[in-house]
Amino acid sequence: MALIVQKFGGSSVRDADRIRNVARIITDTYAAGNEVVVVLSAQGDTTDDLIDKAHELNADPSKREMDMLLATGEQISVALCAMAIEKMGFPVVSLNAWQVGISTDSNYSNARIKDISEDRLRAELDRKNIVIVTGFQGVNRFYDITTLGRGGSDTSAVALAARLKADLCQIYTDVDGVYTADPRVVKEAHKLDEITFDEMLELASGGAQVLHNRSVEMAKRFGIQLEVLSSLDPKPGTIVKEVVKKVESTAISGVAKDDNVACISLIHLTDKPGVAYRIFSLLAQKKINVDIILQSIGRDSTKDIAFTVSKDVAEQAMQILEEHREELDFVGMDCDEKVAKLSIVGSGMINNPGIASSMFEALYSVGVNIRMISTSEIKVSVLVDLSDAEIAMNAVHDKFFRAKR
Numbered sequence: 001m002a003l004i005v006q007k008f009g010g011s012s013v014r015d016a017d018r019i020r021n022v023a024r025i026i027t028d029t030y031a032a033g034n035e036v037v038v039v040l041s042a043q044g045d046t047t048d049d050l051i052d053k054a055h056e057l058n059a060d061p062s063k064r065e066m067d068m069l070l071a072t073g074e075q076i077s078v079a080l081c082a083m084a085i086e087k088m089g090f091p092v093v094s095l096n097a098w099q100v101g102i103s104t105d106s107n108y109s110n111a112r113i114k115d116i117s118e119d120r121l122r123a124e125l126d127r128k129n130i131v132i133v134t135g136f137q138g139v140n141r142f143y144d145i146t147t148l149g150r151g152g153s154d155t156s157a158v159a160l161a162a163r164l165k166a167d168l169c170q171i172y173t174d175v176d177g178v179y180t181a182d183p184r185v186v187k188e189a190h191k192l193d194e195i196t197f198d199e200m201l202e203l204a205s206g207g208a209q210v211l212h213n214r215s216v217e218m219a220k221r222f223g224i225q226l227e228v229l230s231s232l233d234p235k236p237g238t239i240v241k242e243v244v245k246k247v248e249s250t251a252i253s254g255v256a257k258d259d260n261v262a263c264i265s266l267i268h269l270t271d272k273p274g275v276a277y278r279i280f281s282l283l284a285q286k287k288i289n290v291d292i293i294l295q296s297i298g299r300d301s302t303k304d305i306a307f308t309v310s311k312d313v314a315e316q317a318m319q320i321l322e323e324h325r326e327e328l329d330f331v332g333m334d335c336d337e338k339v340a341k342l343s344i345v346g347s348g349m350i351n352n353p354g355i356a357s358s359m360f361e362a363l364y365s366v367g368v369n370i371r372m373i374s375t376s377e378i379k380v381s382v383l384v385d386l387s388d389a390e391i392a393m394n395a396v397h398d399k400f401f402r403a404k405r
């Protein structure tokens with residue numbers, strides 16, 4: 001007997017038919033003799049619809065009230081799924097975060113899980129119940145409902161798996177695994193059998209929207225092996241784990257594209273110590289995450305600094321810098337939202353020189369200009385014009401994977 005945590009995303013529980021389908025997967029797992037804890041997302045576009053509803057009444061609602069609202073989506077899913085399972089004649093109970101005891105900090109809309117109580121979960125499993133838990137939500141020390149950030153149900157699932165020392169954590173979605181690139185953009189993309197936690201993290205921060213980044217961090221920290229698979233097409237998915245044996249000879253595991261990028265440039269800054277420190281500490285104080293940074297070589301005692309942020313915080317970042325224009329002493333500021341970040345990721349890079357140059361060659365071969373470059377041990381990212389992004393992605397994917405298939 002194993003303890004299995006299964007998470008189903010919004011599209012997997014979109015309507016009654018899909019819920020029945022999920023109920024079958026769950027009850028099959030249970031009937032095979034396993035203890036089963038299930039985490040569900042809100043149905044389909046429910047979370048987006050709730051956000052729209054909120055904005056009809058208030059363009060800038062408090063995060064506390066937003067969490068109060070958004071957490072209802074997951075509660076609908078768990079109750080409906082429990083009813084479907086009940087109807088199939090299996091013992092089941094649905095629980096929200098409050099009933100389980102999933103405690104978080106008070107950072108509404110992006111809360112972090114601090115602790116999960118095992119008591120209620122254990123008691124329900126001992127009663128032989130299938131346990132269905134709301135994803136995405138927690139409770140803070142004021143007994144307020146919090147949420148874990150968009151896509152946070154993955155993190156709920158991994159946290160429960162870690163707490164219960166589950167044997168397996170399966171993340172069911174509407175794709176059948178992790179691909180070498182988004183198959184909607186790159187037709188030749190293929191499914192990976194295995195990928196490491198670090199590669200998955202880099203792919204996710206590079207724009208691949210398969211798993212919530214924090215869920216992967218947590219899985220890595222607690223050594224929880226994940227399986228990403230489809231709820232609609234029952235076949236093995238992609239295993240995410242610490243070390244993988246490379247069956248493929250390529251140094252690269254995948255190519256990711258992120259369109260949610262804005263590039264802000266500060267022009268003619270005085271070339272003196274402390275300027276970069278001041279700019280980025282102002283942004284950090286407002287919790288604005290900066291990604292790629294480029295500083296030009298100084299000339300005529302001035303320099304330029306450009307950096308990327310996600311589109312949703314670009315305006316706020318500009319505003320903060322504008323407020324300090326005099327002190328920072330720059331001549332011009334510009335924000336370009338028509339850009340995309342393209343990243344190649346692979347732990348094989350460490351021992352394989354020439355990976356970056358192959359990527360640049362692929363971009364050159366289709367005439368795509370590189371605006372910025374950044375690298376880490378297992379990733380190379382470039383910033384390109386948005387209009388070039390898809391061609392660039394295909395060219396890069398082709399370069400690394402075509403001969404290998």
Ligand code: ASP
Nearest residue numbers: 041047136150151152153
């Ligand atoms: N329902 C939430 C969202 O749409 C959480 C999740 O699905 O993981 O972001």
Ligand code: MG
Nearest residue numbers: 009151210212
């Ligand atoms: Mg998701």
